[in-house]
Amino acid sequence: MAWDIVFEPLLSVWLISAIALPGLAALAYGAIRRARGAPWRTAAFAVLLLALANPTVRQEDREAVPDIAAIVVDRSQSQEIGARPEDTSAALQKISERLAREDGIETRIVTATGNPDDEEGTALFAALEEALADVPRERIAGAIFITDGQVHDVPANAAALGFDAPVHGVIVGRKGEKDRRLHVTEAPRFGIVGEPVKLTFRVDETSAGDGPTGETARVTVRIDGIEAAVTNAPIGEITGVMLQLGHGGPNVIEIDVDKGSDELTMINNRAVIVANGVRDRLRVLLVSGEPHPGERTWRNLLRSDPSVDLVHFTILRPPEKDDGTPIGELSLITFPTHELFDQKLDEFDLIVFDRYKRRGVLSPGYFLNIVEYVERGGAFLAASGPAFASPFSIYRTPLAAILPAQPTGEISIGGYRPEVTEAGNRHPVTAALPGAEKSPPEWGRWFRTIEVNADGGDILMETPDGKPLMMLARAGEGRVAQLLSDQIWLWSRGYEGGGPQAELLRRLAHWLMKEPDLEEENLSAIAEDGTLTIRRRTMLEETPAARVTLPSGEEREVPLEEVAPGRFEGTAEARELGLYRIAQGDLSAVAAAGPLNPREFADVRATADVMQPVVAATGGGIWWAGENAGDTPGIRSVRANQDAAGANWMGLRRNEHYIVHAVHQVPLLTGPVALILILGTLALAWWREGR
Structure with missing residues (x-):
């Protein structure tokens, strides 16, 4: 009153x-x-x-209305190093207790955790502004920051704060801390498979001021978990290494720096980059044994892909054909058998025999070259026609050593709808093909099947009565596929509604060329929006839990649940910035949470230098709680124009506002x-x- x-x-x-x-x-x-x-x-x-x-x-x-004092607690990932979490909690408890004894002051505690995907780093002042958004500026008594001092949104001047009250800093950490970190300066986002790409980085010793020291640090570079390069990098200088991407699609590049002396954390000693491998003009050799309606299907499919360099030959005039036409009057191109199957065979990424039969064009030596080519890592696809069941079958050549199906000599004639087998529902080549979800499948009929005995491999498609239609197998380091009907061209013509021939043949060709996305046994992971998603593809009916190693080194198991035949998924929290390593049996994967060079770990040493300008401009003070968390400063109420900080106390402004x-x-x-x-x-x- x-x-x-x-x-x-x-x-x-x-x-x-x-x-x-x-x-x-x-x-x-x-x-x-x-x-x-x-x-x-x-x-x-x-x-x-x-x-x-x-x-x-x-x-x-x-x-009388109380003044508002804000305590901003830094719980970002750099605050989880060493004893900082305990020191932060101790300092918060001491300050909260002392504020509670002050009459006329209301305390607001706001915790800033940071976002793993945020490139802006630790934003404490943004958290303060959000916490005081509903408070009249004249009621603010001050702000107290409990942090390691690595704050990345400090305002340029005190006026930008929007209030006239002291700002204090309580620094958690130790003076003179040391740390080593890796900074990627140039990373490839794309690269041609098999061609060199350059990766450059710099190893910094933050205790040395990020300058050259004359010392070196051992750096290991891995691609998809396989060691690709090891170098001793001069500290403070940019170092480059040349790498080769091994396959198309995502290639995960890991860079690790050995631990330094008095290392604060190993999180910023690692970096991960995902570089997409691009094949430079995939070379495919297509050999058609004779003209037939399905020949155009293969040609159109391969020619429609701009990255495919197609070499196509059709045997129009076999050696046994003799009609008396003089050689000089023939306009046909001589089949370059020696050049293709001896000199340049290894230059092709895929060889396709379309209804080819043994006619004396290729000698047994050339077939042996194809077998060796596959066993060294090549790819071979046999699209079989009636000749496969005849005495002229390519199975009666050295190719029998790599073919998974042996002809019985019988051919089945009659309409049927191809069906995906149980194994096919799990295999990425045939899983979830459009139209396969119904029984019978919603696609057109075929009318011919070459009957075989399966010697090995996986049967992905079959006739309704169980005869194999598509088989996949491995031979040495290479891969082989067999289509046991020459009727897939009916789908491309739209007969009875057609079918997914383009998608099926695209997947088949990419599996043969070892695209990682089509591996039947595959483990992958991605970290987005604070969640780690693990995906497992397998031909088995169940799979064990995945073992995840967090950037901090902590390990945990993540159970995987089946979401579709042959596909399992599991999720885990990914709050830590850095590299997550996932392992399951012989398979491994990595995922990166956050930006390439997270600002949060650019420098993790505790420091008062970053906040000093704004603290001094508002009349506040800075204390080191990490040296002795029990010596946090006392609290005093001060009036405007009075000192707001002393050797062992911090002041909060008494504004004396009231409601009438x-x-x-x-x-x-x-x-x-x-x-x-x-x-x-x-x-x-x-x-x-x-x-």
């Missing part, structure tokens, strides 16, 4: 002035003439003016009282003048 006297004039100030001027002139004249009643007339006139000014006693019913609930007003000169005073003083004036 508080009161004061205020004036609420009954007339405007100009009108009161107009009344006062003549009266003052008359009083001045009387004073000059030394009239006996002049003082009493002056008193009467003063009462009149005072009554017109209407003095009023005002009483307010007030309620009610106002009571009482006039000092009511009309009757003023009239009595005026008439009384005038009567005294007349009495004095009458004597």
Whole structure:
């Protein structure tokens, strides 16, 4: 409760002035003439003016409102190093207890954890602004930051804070800390498979000021978990290594720096890059044994891919054909068997035999070259026609050593709809083919099947009565596929609605060329929006839990659940920045959370230098809690323009704001009282003048 006297004039100030001027002139004249009643007339006139000014006693019913003090607690990942979590909690507890003993101060505690995918680093002032968004600026008593000092959104000046109150810093950590970190300066995002790409990086010793020291650090580079390069990198200098991407699609490049002396953390000693491998003009050799309706299907499919360099030959004139036409009059191109199957065979990524039969064009030596080519890592696809069941079958050549299906000599004729087998539902080549979800599948019929005995490999498609239609197998380091019908061209013509021939043949060709996305046994992972998603593809019906190694070195198991035949998934929290390593049996994968060079780990040493300018500009102070968490400063309330920090105390501004609930007003000169005073003083004036 508080009161004061205020004036609420009954007339405007100009009108009161107009009344006062003549009266003052008359009083001045009387004073000059030394009239006996002049003082009493002056008193009467003063009462009149005072009554017109209407003095009023005002009483307010007030309620004091507390000032707001904010404690911003840095819980970013750099604050999880060593004893910092415990020191932070101890400092927070001490300061909170001392603030609780201060009357008239309300405390708001805001925790800033940071976002793993955020490249802006630790944003404590943004967290402070959000916490005080609903607080009037004049009620803010100050802000206390408990942090390692690595704050990446410090305002340029105190005015940018938006309030006039002290900012204090309590630094968690130790003075003179040391750390080693890796900084990637140039990383390939794309690269041609088999061609060299350059990776450059710099190893910094932050204790040496990020400059050359003359010392070296051992750096290991791995691609998809396989060691690709090892080098001793001079500290503080840019180092480059040349790498080769081994396959198309994502190639995960890991860079690791050995631990330095007095290392704070190993998290910033690692980096991961995903470089997409691009094949430079895939070379495919297509040999058609004879002209037939399905020949164009293969040609159109391979020619539609701009990255495929197709070499296509069709055997139009076999050696046994002799019609007497002179050689000089033939316009056919001689089949370059020696050049293709001896000199340049290894230059092809895939060889396709389309309805080819043994006709003397290729000698047994060339077939042996194909077998060796596959066993060294090549790819071979046999699209079989009726000739595969005849004495001219390519199975009666050295190719039998790599083919998974042996012909019985029988051919089945009759319409049927191809079906995906149980193994096919799990295999990435045939899994989830459009139309396969129904029984029977929603695609057109085929009318011919070459009957075989399966010698090995996986049967992915079959006839309704169980005869194999598509088989995949491995031979040495290479891969082999067999199509046991020459009717897939009916799908490309749209017969009875057609079928997914383009998608099926695309997947088949990419599996043969070892694209990682089509491996039947595959482990992959991705970290996005704070979640690590692990994906496992397998031909088995169940799979064990995946073992995950966090960037901090902690290990945990993540169970995987089946989401589709042959596909398992599991998720885990990925709050830590850095590289996650996932292992399951012989398979391994890595995933990176956060940016390539996270700002959060650019420098993890505790420091007061970053916050010092804004702290000094607001009159605050900085203390090192990490040296002794029990020595956190005391709390004092200070008024504006007073010192807000001392050797062992921090000040919070007392703003003394209040809320007015009610106002009571009482006039000092009511009309009757003023009239009595005026008439009384005038009567005294007349009495004095009458004597």
